[in-house]
Amino acid sequence: MIEMRGINKTYHVRRREAGLGNAVRSLFSRGYTDVPALRDMTFTVPDGQIVGYIGPNGAGKSTTIKILCGILRPDSGTCTVNGLTPWADRKRHVARLGVVFGQRSQLWWDVPVMESLLLLKDIYRVPEQRFRENLDRLTALLDLGDLLKTPARMLSLGQRMRCEIAAALLHSPEVLFLDEPTIGLDAVSKLKVREFILEQNRLCGTTVLLTTHDMQDIDALCSRVLLIGKGRLLLDGDTALIRSMAGENLSTEESVADLYRRFGI
Amino acid sequence: MRRYIAFFKMRLMAGLQYRAAALAGLSTQFVWGGMELLIYRAFWLEHPERFPMGMEALAAYVWLQQAFLTLFALWQWEPELIHSVRTGAVAYELTRPADLYGMWMARSLAVRLSRGLLRAAPVILLGALIPAPWGLRLRITPAVFGLFLLSTVLMLLVVCAFTMFIYALTFHLTDPNGVMVLSTAAADLLGGAIVPLPFLPEGLRRIAALSPFGAMQNVPLRIFGGDIAGAAILQAMGLQVFWAVVLIAAGYVLMDAGLRRTVIAGG
Secondary structure: OEEEEEEEEEEEEEEOOOOHHHHHHHHHOOEEEEEEEEEEEEEEEOOOOEEEEEOOOOOOHHHHHHHHHOOOOOOEEEEEEOOEOOOOOHHHHHOOEEEEEOOOOOOOOOOEHHHHHHHHHHHOOOOHHHHHHHHHHHHHHHOOHHHHHOEHHHOOHHHHHHHHHHHHHOOOOOEEEEEOOOOOOOHHHHHHHHHHHHHHHHHHOOEEEEEOOOHHHHHHHOOEEEEEEOOEEEEEEOHHHHHHHHOOOOOHHHHHHHHHHHHOO | OHHHHHHHHHHHHHHHOOHHHHHHHHHHHHHHHHHHHHHHHHHHHHOHHHOOOOHHHHHHHHHHHHHOHHHHOOOOOOHHHHHHHHHOOHHHHHOOOOOHHHHHHHHHHHHHHHHHHHHHHHHHHHHHHOOOOOOOOOOOOHHHHHHHHHHHHHHHHHHHHHHHHHHHHHOOOOOOHHHHHHHHHHHHHHOOOOOOHHHOOHHHHHHHHHOHHHHOOHHHHHHHHOOOOOHHHHHHHHHHHHHHHHHHHHHHHHHHHHHHHOOOOOO
16 A cells, blocks of 8 residues: 655745856855655555556656655655555665656666666566566566566567566565556557556566656556646546546547646646 | 675676676786786886885785775676666665674675685796796795785775775665765776885875775785784774774665665655
8 A cells, every 4th residue: 555645745846047147146156945855644545446647747756766666755744655655764675666767767778688687686586486577577568478588688679678677576565556547648559558467466466656758558548647847736636527628529548638728836 | 704705606606607898807807917017117227226116025925906906996886786776776685684794794705715726826926927026926925925915815805995985875865976986096096006005105005094094905915925013913904993993884884874864765
């Protein structure tokens, strides 16, 4: 279970106007602005749910994921994932967590993918038997086959993303965070990734928190949607609720755009 | 510990796949070592009595320096680590149930060892084939050889701990290039990379020997050639232990402080 209660996080950003005069001035006195990223963020995700976490760029989605991963410490508020506070019990917490950042890579780029997977096996202390089972299942479902022998740097984006997802699931995590897992993928790869996420959730009961800008991801995967904007939780419901709020005959995509406008975010 | 060993193993194997780089490095190192010795030979023939080291010890120094260059050359930074901090890719490493310092230390040690292992044997072999006093004299007592190996391990620790300290600085600076260039230059001069420390003027030599740079290649290379012997060996190795401990502790604290206030920007 993921529980966030009253989480606040403010970034301290250095700012100055462009131009030489302002650059010189900033040598002596620096201007900072406080940018609130999360304000009183509160929500709960029960075990086994797939939740879509949506909002425009800069709404605070990644900040939330980073706090939940234990990478970032909030200014105030409490947060537990299966009973552990992410930033306080970082090592124990991340051992039960799988993460995919769609825009970054966790595979070591100059060795065959299999080497990376074997290393992750040791880092997460996965027993041999469970590793083999998971690997066989992931290989079959994600169609990895020969990809495992290829160095990560020589994979196409779609191939790499399938390997990234496999890498995040080798240690049978209870909770999976997917940060834009379908970004830049072609139709076939997208479908395959979605199908796999559903399968993983159905078979292993993995709790999934998914951030995405692709509303078809949301339609295909999520039973529940959290909409955030300017660091606040604005809406919590299923996709039907979002469509009903936006009016008739709009696709989820158009409904969400309509909501963004309506909330002024 | 096992996870750090696994990490070490993988980097070691990855490093071994770079054959062309090893071959290119090898030929460079052999030619370089030969040229250096020719220069020293000219000085030595002129005034053998004013030479601060024996010619055999110097030849051993030069050949081993070339053989083990990648083990201790401070300019062999790992741009990937610095890049990962600048771009935020380090986020992934922070989602592992392992210590970042430990993982990066294991990686630094492995990268240096894998490069070193591919190159050391051929240079040592060729150096040994060259006649005395210009070649690498392999007559060395088992006890001294043991001390040489031990101080090589300590040297590797000091070098990696030093680079880790700089990587940890990356969390606090926008661009660590300045610090890297400065420390590389200092290590070249004070570490005995350009000329062995006995060739430096007395005052500078003392400072160099006590500095962390003096705890790097200076110690094992001179032990092997017999230039440092007896109690001086223990003193030099004591300094190596001291610097290894200080640099590891400092790097660890600095990285911890950096991680506490690190914000990984962007999605």
